[in-house]
Amino acid sequence: DHIRTLSISIADGARPGNEGREYVLRRVLRRAVRYGREVLKANEGFFSKLVPIVVKIMRDVFPELEKYQAKITEVIAEEEASFGRTLTKGIERFKKASKQLIASQVKTKEKKPLVLSGQEAFLLWDTFGFPVDLTELMAAEHNLSVDTDGFKKAMEEAKEKSRAGGKAKGGAVGMRFEAEQTAHLKSTLKVGVTADKPKFGTQDVNAKVCAILSSKTNAFIDKHQGDKVVALVLDSTSFYAEMGGQVADSGVIEIAGKASFEVTDAKVAAGYVFHVGKFSDASGSVNVGDSCLVKVDYSRRQKISNNHTCTHLLNLALRAHVSEDVQQKGSLVDDEKLRFDFNNNKPVDAKKLGKIEKDVKNDISKSLSIYYKDVSLDEAKQIYGLRAVFGETYPDPVRVVSIGKAVEDLLKDPKAAENYGYSVEFCGGTHLGNTKEAEAFTILSEEGIAKGVRRIIAATGKLASDAIKSGNDFKAKVQSLDKVKETELEAKLGVLKKEVNEVLIPAVIKAEVRDMMDKNVKKVTNLMKKAATANKKKAVDAAVQTVKEKAAEGKNSCVLKVDVGADNKALIQAVNASLKAVPTFALMVFTSDTKKNKVMAYAGVSKEAIEKGLDASKWIRESLAVIGGKGGGKPDGAQGQGPGVDKIGEAMSKATEMADKLVG
Numbered sequence: 001d002h003i004r005t006l007s008i009s010i011a012d013g014a015r016p017g018n019e020g021r022e023y024v025l026r027r028v029l030r031r032a033v034r035y036g037r038e039v040l041k042a043n044e045g046f047f048s049k050l051v052p053i054v055v056k057i058m059r060d061v062f063p064e065l066e067k068y069q070a071k072i073t074e075v076i077a078e079e080e081a082s083f084g085r086t087l088t089k090g091i092e093r094f095k096k097a098s099k100q101l102i103a104s105q106v107k108t109k110e111k112k113p114l115v116l117s118g119q120e121a122f123l124l125w126d127t128f129g130f131p132v133d134l135t136e137l138m139a140a141e142h143n144l145s146v147d148t149d150g151f152k153k154a155m156e157e158a159k160e161k162s163r164a165g166g167k168a169k170g171g172a173v174g175m176r177f178e179a180e181q182t183a184h185l186k187s188t189l190k191v192g193v194t195a196d197k198p199k200f201g202t203q204d205v206n207a208k209v210c211a212i213l214s215s216k217t218n219a220f221i222d223k224h225q226g227d228k229v230v231a232l233v234l235d236s237t238s239f240y241a242e243m244g245g246q247v248a249d250s251g252v253i254e255i256a257g258k259a260s261f262e263v264t265d266a267k268v269a270a271g272y273v274f275h276v277g278k279f280s281d282a283s284g285s286v287n288v289g290d291s292c293l294v295k296v297d298y299s300r301r302q303k304i305s306n307n308h309t310c311t312h313l314l315n316l317a318l319r320a321h322v323s324e325d326v327q328q329k330g331s332l333v334d335d336e337k338l339r340f341d342f343n344n345n346k347p348v349d350a351k352k353l354g355k356i357e358k359d360v361k362n363d364i365s366k367s368l369s370i371y372y373k374d375v376s377l378d379e380a381k382q383i384y385g386l387r388a389v390f391g392e393t394y395p396d397p398v399r400v401v402s403i404g405k406a407v408e409d410l411l412k413d414p415k416a417a418e419n420y421g422y423s424v425e426f427c428g429g430t431h432l433g434n435t436k437e438a439e440a441f442t443i444l445s446e447e448g449i450a451k452g453v454r455r456i457i458a459a460t461g462k463l464a465s466d467a468i469k470s471g472n473d474f475k476a477k478v479q480s481l482d483k484v485k486e487t488e489l490e491a492k493l494g495v496l497k498k499e500v501n502e503v504l505i506p507a508v509i510k511a512e513v514r515d516m517m518d519k520n521v522k523k524v525t526n527l528m529k530k531a532a533t534a535n536k537k538k539a540v541d542a543a544v545q546t547v548k549e550k551a552a553e554g555k556n557s558c559v560l561k562v563d564v565g566a567d568n569k570a571l572i573q574a575v576n577a578s579l580k581a582v583p584t585f586a587l588m589v590f591t592s593d594t595k596k597n598k599v600m601a602y603a604g605v606s607k608e609a610i611e612k613g614l615d616a617s618k619w620i621r622e623s624l625a626v627i628g629g630k631g632g633g634k635p636d637g638a639q640g641q642g643p644g645v646d647k648i649g650e651a652m653s654k655a656t657e658m659a660d661k662l663v664g
Contacts (some may be wrong), residue, residue: 002032090128118150193271241268245331259284350511385420471505
């Protein structure tokens with residue numbers, strides 16, 4: 001039943017998630033996975049493997065199962081794997097809590113029913129992803145019950161903490177715009193809802209102050225003076241209140257021509273628009289009943305509208321280049337950027353991002369008109385290709401926003417195949433009159449923010465143009481690396497690698513320049529290997545030459561320092577080559593790594609030197625001991641290392657002293 005329910009629902013377009021029907025599917029899946037793994041002892045990943053059986057049995061009556069089998073399996077496997085990462089620890093946590101309850105009962109000898117606390121149930125949900133009904137099922141299996149009221153209380157406290165995090169926006173600290181306030185406006189103050197149709201225009205509005213909400217008491221007052229934050233409720237407004245992912249307008253309300261009230265935020269509740277702000281001058285005052293002039297910052301509004309219209313174009317392009325199943329999971333539209341969250345199980349690569357960006361740019365260059373119309377909900381839902389946020393409750397009639405084709409024309413033939421190629425959405429936000437007003441568009445980033453949810457951040461207008469220019473300029477800098485001297489390449493590449501993480505440029509260009517830099521990284525690596533090989537040969541040759549010279553002078557040993565960094569193999573090669581040239585010799589070679597503040601050494605001792613009492617292991621150990629190092633090996637060969645590059649001279653002196661004393 002569980003796998004059948006999920007398979008049919010996913011084939012029908014639903015997905016496991018955190019809200020509404022999506023959360024029902026997630027709960028069904030997690031109950032099945034937990035039962036299968038813990039009770040039936042099934043292997044990890046068993047659940048998604050049941051999909052083919054469902055398809056085989058039901059494909060005749062539900063052909064979509066076979067059509068979307070791969071997608072169904074992928075979605076269930078991803079969700080199963082995600083829950084699997086916390087399942088075992090969650091079960092362990094539950095068992096530990098239940099054992100503590102039983103032990104406590106045994107200790108106190110009380111016979112009252114055992115109840116898992118609401119806080120514990122909340123922790124299982126919040127940390128391990130156990131829906132409370134799953135916890136209740138597990139509790140019943142252990143003869144326990146769950147304090148569901150306590151769970152709800154813990155849940156509400158968590159939500160309240162989350163809400164409290166955003167209360168300071170616009171200075172509205174401690175202000176609430178809820179049923180208590182709106183009921184008081186309607187029933188006690190007899191204030192009608194705010195007429196906000198002017199928000200779709202660009203004209204200032206003459207209005208009247210109907211109510212004043214204090215941020216100090218969260219109660220309504222008759223008058224206010226000073227620079228403290230309050231919220232004004234007017235009979236009419238052109239301010240767009242924060243809603244549907246679009247931020248609120250800002251601007252000023254001129255009170256009776258005598259004071260300027262600066263609006264930094266606007267909230268809507270039950271049809272009432274609360275204009276949050278304060279007077280620019282402490283002497284400013286307002287009384288209920290005052291006339292006022294509402295003046296929105298339309299320059300800022302234009303930027304917001306740019307981003308909102310391009311969000312719709314982006315949504316359409318995602319459907320074309322990522323998946324027909326793409327659904328909006330959240331959005332933010334402000335005057336700087338647009339942010340769009342959508343369902344997808346993997347990153348959108350740079351190639352697809354480039355196609356998506358190109359589609360939006362093409363729509364801007366086509367100078368498409370944007371159409372708006374209030375339509376009955378049932379009628380609007382018939383439009384083929386219509387985009388709407390699943391789970392969102394829309395009014396009836398609903399506002400339809402179409403780009404490139406009039407809403408009236410869409411309704412003449414709502415099932416027309418060509419409608420699918422237009423951006424058509426339910427939307428109550430502000431938009432441009434024509435796409436050409438957006439001027440420019442670019443995607444700045446694409447990243448994952450949650451399981452199966454991706455986020456695109458993009459820009460329009462001047463910010464987009466500036467980002468594109470910066471991207472082309474930065475790309476030119478990276479291309480210029482081809483002309484840089486080999487000796488300077490590593491340093492210049494290091495600077496650019498740091499800059500690319502900080503510079504605001506299109507995501508497509510950023511991916512391109514990173515590929516270019518990766519090629520230069522490989523080039524630097526090859527140059528370093530080539531230089532290291534040459535340096536190693538030079539060091540080995542120098543060691544052999546020095547040993548020959550010392551032997552010619554009658555010496556039987558020497559201590560050298562070669563410049564091979566942390567290349568231990570080069571040390572061994574230098575010693576072996578030297579002893580091959582002068583087989584009766586004893587040699588210790590040192591090198592240092594300044595970055596790690598480390599000294600390394602290797603000693604090779606001939607048979608003749610060993611007979612005279614020089615043991616390579618003892619020689620290396622006692623030499624490095626003076627700098628706090630260690631070493632060891634065999635009588636004819638040993639190696640070691642220690643800290644203190646600045647003390648390498650002391651270690652070399654000790655090594656020389658020991659060799660001179662024993663072999664000369």
